[in-house]
Amino acid sequence: MQKQNFLTKNQQIVLDLVEKSSEPLKAYTILFNVQKKGIKAPLQVYRALDKLVEIGKIHKIESRNAFIACHNSSCQVAKATAFSICEICEKVTEISSAGLSKYLANFKDKDGMKYSKYNLEFFGLCKKCR
């Protein structure tokens, strides 16, 4: 069986919800909101989320245990992500800076090791909250 290149019903339901949201959503918030669509258990949500993260449709904000849709058209795979997070209103914005991603992809550690996969979370105050 080939690796699927389309979304299954549950994956589509979860993605639709996350894409409609202006803020990161938590797994159980998603669960609550998709119960009317027939998704009943946490595991159904987590499985959909896992897949969507894997294919880069959504990203996990690790410091918040929450998920947002990818807003970076070039981000086909979830491997190099950067976000700014407002510490007051919790607004999260995906950063797509060619300079930043180039710098990080080319960064070498002490051992000369490069990393194509990373997650960067900036914290501060957004425009509104400043």
Add this chain to the structure above:
Amino acid sequence: MQKQNFLTKNQQIVLDLVEKSSEPLKAYTILFNVQKKGIKAPLQVYRALDKLVEIGKIHKIESRNAFIACHNSSCQVAKATAFSICEICEKVTEISSAGLSKYLANFKDKDGMKYSKYNLEFFGLCKKCR
């Protein structure tokens, strides 16, 4: 009462354990290992961890929900952290690169905003696992 500038008993017990460990420790692993020292409840561990993170003695690896001691002498405050994480053996190394921290501290987003606080997690394979 002044902000304490020393560690309390529980904080010291938790810090001692985390500093002795060569790998990130999870909160309940810590709890299990300090029960012989009189720490009985999760909250006692989480409170100590919170404080230790706040003063920069330890860092939380967000993608792993685990804690490691700070190995960066200049890191008095937990505000600008970078780690490499091996996806096979889960070895975590704190990166202290003047270049990297300078680049990130000076990075400006679309709105010209700078961020003095950030957390960066690189993923790849360590020397051994490569």
Add this chain to the structure above:
DNA sequence: AATTAATTGTTATAATATAACATTATGTAA
């Protein structure tokens, strides 16, 4: 000594995430 603030201890519970297993659907190849 009185006051204030931080920390502690304790019980209970909330929030986040996965294990295990039976079932159903879908692609591949004989």
Add this chain to the structure above:
DNA sequence: TTACATAATGTTATATTATAACAATTAATT
């Protein structure tokens, strides 16, 4: 087109991570 293999689903139960609430204690400041 039937078997085979792989992937996704549904379901129940449970594991893991983290915090709420509140009473008690400790320590610095006035």
